Amino acid sequence: MSGFPKLLLGDCAEKLSEVEDNSVDLIFTSPPYADSRKNTYGGIHPDKYVDWFMPIAEQLHRVLKPTGTFILNIKERVVNGERHTYVIELILEMRKHGWLWTEEFMWHKKNSYPGKWPNRFRDSWERLLQFNLQKKFNMYQDEVMVPVGEWAKTRLKNLSQTDKIRDNSKVGSGFGKNVSNWLNRDKVYPTNVIHLATECNNKNHSAAFPDQLPEWFIKLFTKPGDTVLDPFMGSGTTVMVAANMHRNAIGIEILPEYFDMVNAAFETYQPQLFEHREIYEPGKS
Amino acid sequence: MSGFPKLLLGDCAEKLSEVEDNSVDLIFTSPPYADSRKNTYGGIHPDKYVDWFMPIAEQLHRVLKPTGTFILNIKERVVNGERHTYVIELILEMRKHGWLWTEEFMWHKKNSYPGKWPNRFRDSWERLLQFNLQKKFNMYQDEVMVPVGEWAKTRLKNLSQTDKIRDNSKVGSGFGKNVSNWLNRDKVYPTNVIHLATECNNKNHSAAFPDQLPEWFIKLFTKPGDTVLDPFMGSGTTVMVAANMHRNAIGIEILPEYFDMVNAAFETYQPQLFEHREIYEPGKS
């Protein structure tokens, strides 16, 4: 890892002032979703959500490098039988403040929360909004290639006669280079849909999202040694993954219990080889 | 089928006047996406999209039954490196005009259009916006249940103790009726993500969406004998499926070539048993 992460305790609207201008390559965060209940963690009322978030967005704008990316994991709640509009209003407001709404990835959750209602089904997807400061930004697409689908395997088994002939004629010694090329071409570029299960009850920590989610975006938008920021650290999933991937991590958390937990986890942290897990494209499993 | 569909040639903004008030149970349509290029079919400029659509939405509001549903298949284009905002602006404007934004379904396309760009991946999902006139609307959830996941086959045999306890607390008399429901269950309710492949090259027409997409929503929101409207009929996928499912279909199309094609298809139409195809939930294939 690229050193101990920088962990800050406090409201990120204030603590972000301790982060330098143009110093962050990727902001990956999942802010508390709007909630009309009071006294809960981050219980921001849906109607106040945009006003609450924009000062933070201004700080994020300042600390992000021009070539950096901001990934916002968010989903609107149902209020009074309707999807609330705070997320799409937030997109419009972000654009007014200089952010480019480059893309909207979709997290397709394999295991959505159970339940049954007369007027809707279970919600099994969340938004991953991509914002940028300029049209040109860093993106390392080759880092997130996925195994090719089943069609390729069957295709390879029954390699066409012309392929074999063409191959033999070129190499002249049995199995040739073309075949190996095909065999090596087992990866393709992914789509803008990420198909993962939520981690319900993992060991000690239960994060809002699985490790693979920040891992995918960190691979896609940063290199080792780059800086990853999560202004709503929570249980620390993003900073943990970033540290394991040899990125500089900055995490801000307002609740002391979460902050202490993450801090303690890093105190006993031992550098280890990051276990690489593949993320498979949906529909190919 | 419930009779020959009602096919209207012309601009739906005008032709909708020929449809009675409160007569439609489901509007399912995929309007021409915004396109900055001129002289294309429905080439509405992105910046003018909302203004163009709202008069049509007003007519749709009039013809839809209070218990009816409007499903709008749409996706924003990339304009100048950004996702354009006309879709989310349309949602806000629809709500101002009395529509309820009940839900946003996701169509997760198994086989998305190929391609590679330096700053984005292939787009493999589209929005299916659900609008309603009131909180109570017709929804026949049992019609679209899907096979239960593999886990159930092995694990549901012995119902877990906690589930029994949960259930007893609710019913208060030994085995609740829900336990027997669970034991006999091989189908579960789906989620708000619809996982379908696009029809690559079916027959002659190249539809914007596969038959299963309107089929799913027609099953979910209408009964046989109900009325389904598609104001942007195109190649007629929705009205074809609706007719096969014994629903009254109304289709409006502005281009004579499409209109004639659909008309001809129905002239030679022979009532047939609709081939039932299951739609499987994502992650279970």
Add this chain to the structure above:
DNA sequence: GTTCCGCATGAATCGATAG
């Protein structure tokens, strides 16, 4: 060492009840 199975628990939402 494998496989099997019990078990808890989730970024949820609705309707009824209570203040």
Add this chain to the structure above:
DNA sequence: ACTATCGATTCATGCGGAA
């Protein structure tokens, strides 16, 4: 009338103990 709280509903997943 309007808001706060609570119970009921539901299904996929990983862990850990058992076979």
